[in-house]
Amino acid sequence: MxxxxxxxxxxxxxxxxxxxxxxxxxxxxxxxxxxxxxxxxxxxxxxxxxxxxxxxxxxxxxxxxxxxxxxxxxxxxxxxxxxxxxxxxxxxxxxxxxxxxxxxxxxxxxxxxxxxxxxxxxxxxPKKPPIKSIGDYEEKSVFYAVRKKEAFKDKHLVIAGGGDSALDWAISLHPIARSLTLLHRRDEFRAAPHSVAQMRQLVEAGKIKLVIGNLTDLRGADGQIEAVILSTAEVACNTLLAFYGLTxxxxxxxxxxxxxxxxxxxxxxxxxxxxxxxxxxxxxxxxxxxxxxxxxxxxxxxxxxxxxxxxxxxxxxxxxxxxxxxxxxxxxxxxxxx
Amino acid sequence: MKIYVMEQSGVEHTLEGVEGWRLMSVIRDSGLPIKAECGGACSCATCHVYVADEWLWRLFPASSEEIDQLDGAFEVQGNSRLSCQIILNEEMDGLRVTLAPGTEA
Known part of the structure; x- marks a missing residue:
């Protein structure tokens, strides 16, 4: 301040x-x-x-x-x-x-x-996923921006999105997160080609998990998410970073x-x-x-x-x-x- | 030409389409709640609609730019389109779409 x-x-x-x-x-x-x-x-x-x-x-x-x-x-x-x-x-x-x-x-x-x-x-x-309960989790376990990288240390983190923000943060946060899953609706990314290549290498090396699907719901309680729910599966996690652009x-x-x-x-x-x-x-x-x-x-x-x-x-x-x-x-x- | 637009709530509206107009403009000007914030520049993904299956193949296919832009929409499906990229013509009389979640004005 x-x-x-x-x-x-x-x-x-x-x-x-x-x-x-x-x-x-x-x-x-x-x-x-x-x-x-x-x-x-x-x-x-x-x-x-x-x-x-x-x-x-x-x-x-x-x-x-x-x-x-x-x-x-x-x-x-x-x-x-x-x-x-x-x-x-x-x-x-x-x-x-x-x-x-x-x-x-x-x-x-x-x-x-x-x-x-x-x-x-x-x-x-930031655009917020149209999930009714999302407000209960925001700023507790669901975030739309990274203010301090340290806040994501040892987290089981899901990063949603396919643009530069999603990929840049996935690449930057995977060394400090306990686990990191990148969630995107399709297996194509509009982020900068070198970021996409780097992300693919990290996925290949097992450092980042890539899941293709649409985020449809959240499961958790008292502001703490336990999983993100996709149309076909769910991914256990305790923190979500969503990058769908701005509105x-x-x-x-x-x-x-x-x-x-x-x-x-x-x-x-x-x-x-x-x-x-x-x-x-x-x-x-x-x-x-x-x-x-x-x-x-x-x-x-x-x-x-x-x-x-x-x-x-x-x-x-x-x-x-x-x-x-x-x-x-x-x-x-x-x-x-x- | 008639265009049928369903809201998420299931309420269907019959709109008068205008040849050469963007579907987004017809929906927006009818007063339905569609954000369409970039005004038709294929830049914001807030005019996302689901096209009725029987109509999907009759539309001009989405450009790679439109497909990329859909990354900024939610609950994208195989029949997802950005309504600002659908230019109406007489053959689209009876087109049926549903407004997608996250596009509410």
């Missing part, structure tokens, strides 16, 4: 494409930003769900992948030195005398004049006290402010008549949001509308002026 308090101008919740572009629009108006994101890297859905997929509707870019779009946005906002707090969820929002305070689940505290919610479809969390769940934004409608935040389309002064919502999380969940809409929303944000952050200054093409002061901020 870090209890250091950061002070800045704007807190952006969500570092997807729209959150990143908000840094740019705010930056042009001398508004510094900190970003909080539950993922460990920028890009949101673009890098988590479809990094390699082509996007065809970004103006002036006939085709760009989710990964490339994120990289380009990171380059574009570099002059504004945004501060990122990755791997953390913005868990609470409170009013302060001069603005707002956001606290993350990792204990990071950030204070700022305004807050921009750019949380898209919600927080990415989006509504995040803590719903508890922030902002008006919401069907899980979305209604905004004023003049400035993308919510019903609370100084709190804005841009991108897929907001709603207004005619809303389209497009990256390009989010970019437009960020630009209008920043103009109103300026009035909160720099109330003493006169607002001026300028073009990056012709404004020497904007060019200085961008670091492109000789």
């Amino acid at each position: 870090s209890n250091q308090t950061h002070t800045t101008d704007a807190i952006i919740i969500g570092a997807g494409p729209v959150g990143l572009f908000a840094v740019f629009e705010l930056g042009l108006l001398d508004i510094k930003a900190h970003l909080v994101d539950i993922l460990d890297r920028p890009g949101g859905q673009c890098t988590e769900l479809y990094p390699e997929k082509p996007i065809y509707d970004i103006p002036a870019l006939p085709v760009i992948s989710g990964q490339q779009l994120t990289e380009q946005l990171m380059t574009q906002i570099k002059p504004f030195n945004p501060v990122f707090h990755f791997g953390q969820m913005a868990s609470s929002l409170e009013k302060t005398t001069s603005g707002w305070r956001v606290t993350t689940d990792a204990g990071t505290v950030i204070e700022a004049k305004i807050v921009v919610i750019a949380s898209g479809g919600g927080s990415f969390t 989006m769940k509504p995040g803590p934004v719903a508890g922030f006290g902002i008006d919401m409608k069907n899980g979305l935040i209604p905004v004023n389309t003049e400035n993308f402010e919510t019903n609370i002064s100084g709190i804005f919502a841009v991108g897929d999380i907001n709603w207004y008549p005619g809303k389209l969940k497009l990256i390009l809409s989010g970019f437009h929303e960020a630009a209008l949001m920043a103009q109103k944000a300026f009035r909160y952050v720099h109330p003493e200054r006169k607002w001026r509308f300028e073009y990056t093409t012709s404004s020497t002061s904007l060019q200085e901020k961008l670091g492109v002026r000789d």
Whole structure:
């Protein structure tokens, strides 16, 4: 837990494409930003769900992948030195005398004049197998991530999944686990070829047991599993690590006290402010008549949001509308002026 | 064209299919609880359906990308498909599918 308090101008919740572009629009108006994101890297859905997929509707870019779009946005906002707090969820929002305070689940505290919610479809969390009793075992004997390898020492461990996370952890944990079974629905793995080869060798050598089947149920009591149940068999174990990828769940934004409608935040389309002064919502999380969940809409929303944000952050200054093409002061901020 | 979609609970819905649309879009736009979170990019496996046996062989076979993506779904069976990868055509009038566990919106 870090209890250091950061002070800045704007807190952006969500570092997807729209959150990143908000840094740019705010930056042009001398508004510094900190970003909080539950993922460990920028890009949101673009890098988590479809990094390699082509996007065809970004103006002036006939085709760009989710990964490339994120990289380009990171380059574009570099002059504004945004501060990122990755791997953390913005868990609470409170009013302060001069603005707002956001606290993350990792204990990071950030204070700022305004807050921009750019949380898209919600927080990415591990997909949980649809087994009714699974909640009874989570964080006791069923896990979706490895925080400390030591926690798996001497365990009879089942790792479920066929991607890189499943194989990497199987390879890494087999020396310390008492036994390790890799469970996957088919005898083919989409993980990196060298990991697959290494796993096959360990199976051959008897260090890892490979079981092909679908996880359908769990057997155990008082939070302690005794076996994972497959359609055709069961595997005795005392710990399960399940890696089925990530999914989006509504995040803590719903508890922030902002008006919401069907899980979305209604905004004023003049400035993308919510019903609370100084709190804005841009991108897929907001709603207004005619809303389209497009990256390009989010970019437009960020630009209008920043103009109103300026009035909160720099109330003493006169607002001026300028073009990056012709404004020497904007060019200085961008670091492109000789 | 009619498409029959059964929920896990056993309740069946008759939907109007549109030629050229993704089956996922027809299900989602009808208001049925399907997560379909990547919006049809074959990237999330949250539009997983079971296709009725008599229809399975009449569909265009799954690509290797779709089969890989099914690793992120649950309780995958021989008749598992991602509904975003099924493009409807007139010959699919009467198609019957069941929403798979783990795809609830």
